[in-house]
Amino acid sequence: MRTAKICLMGAVAVAAVGLGATPAAAAPTDSTTVTFEILAGTLDIDAPTTADLGTGAPGGTITGSLGPVTVTDSRGATDASWVASVTASVFQTGGGTPPETVLPEEIDYWSGPATATTGTGTFTPGQATAGDAEPLSSVTPVVAFTHTGGTGGNTATWNPTLIVNVPLDSVAGVYTGTVTHSVA
Template identity: 85%
Template sequence: MVGFLAAPASAAPTDTTTVTFEVEVGTLDIDAPATADLGSGAPGSTITGQLGAVTVTDSRGAADASWVASVTASVFQTGGGTPAETVLPEEIDYWSGPATATTGTGTFTPGQVNAAAAEPLSSVTPVTAFTHTGGTGGNTATWNPTLIVNVPLDSIAGIYTGTVTHSVA
């Protein structure tokens, strides 16, 4: 009978693992409240109220992380939309005010630092709401803009509805 001796098991001195991961494309996003109620006022008065937090998030990781946030508005209407049943965007002033929070490097600049600098909105020409210049990598900015509705003298009673649109590029 011939015997076989089993060789002891041996471990390899090195071994490799293939590792994968994904780097997603960074984005430049803006988030604004879905609704806002500014209150009420009589014809010829002003109605002033804040929209709520608007936030730009820049995760592009760019060497130059500059961006401009802008704002436009639609016509605000109640009833059937006759002239007395509309408030034009140009009759609504916007001011961003200072940032309530920022992260990242660079310079964050409000489009309108206070009520004295408020600008009329437009349905065509965007108003600058906030800017970020310089800096690198990711950043965020949040502000709470104020709208001042200059209620036309010929306005009829009703709840007026329209949209304020923020965008960033």
């Protein structure tokens, strides 16, 4: 009998411990304050390193694509507007002393429409059609493309065409010059 009492008392003690313990109460909600930073980037323009427009005769034209030009705007601005412009150097050949030249004003630039864009705002070509082509200059920049409005980041790519109006008095040779795109 004494064994039964001890067992019964042990069982009661175990039950009392189980009844006395209450489960931990969980909070119904909890909040975490989260922060992050969007960094201000840059406004860049990339153009092909080289381009070969082809061949032509004195008094004729040489027409060729420059290759894709891309503006990348990662400034994260509230007004993500920009203007891309283009100038050119004098084109020269080593065929004479002094070298023979073709002036930038004898080369027309036609941006054409965008081939790709991302972001918000309005993308506008400087010369939407071939009929809008403008002569280049070594002094006065020609507007190649613009972006107005929008916020945050954006990109625009176009593939401009150059039209060389070969002067009638040009001598034979390979002419080399530089076409420079800039963006601000």
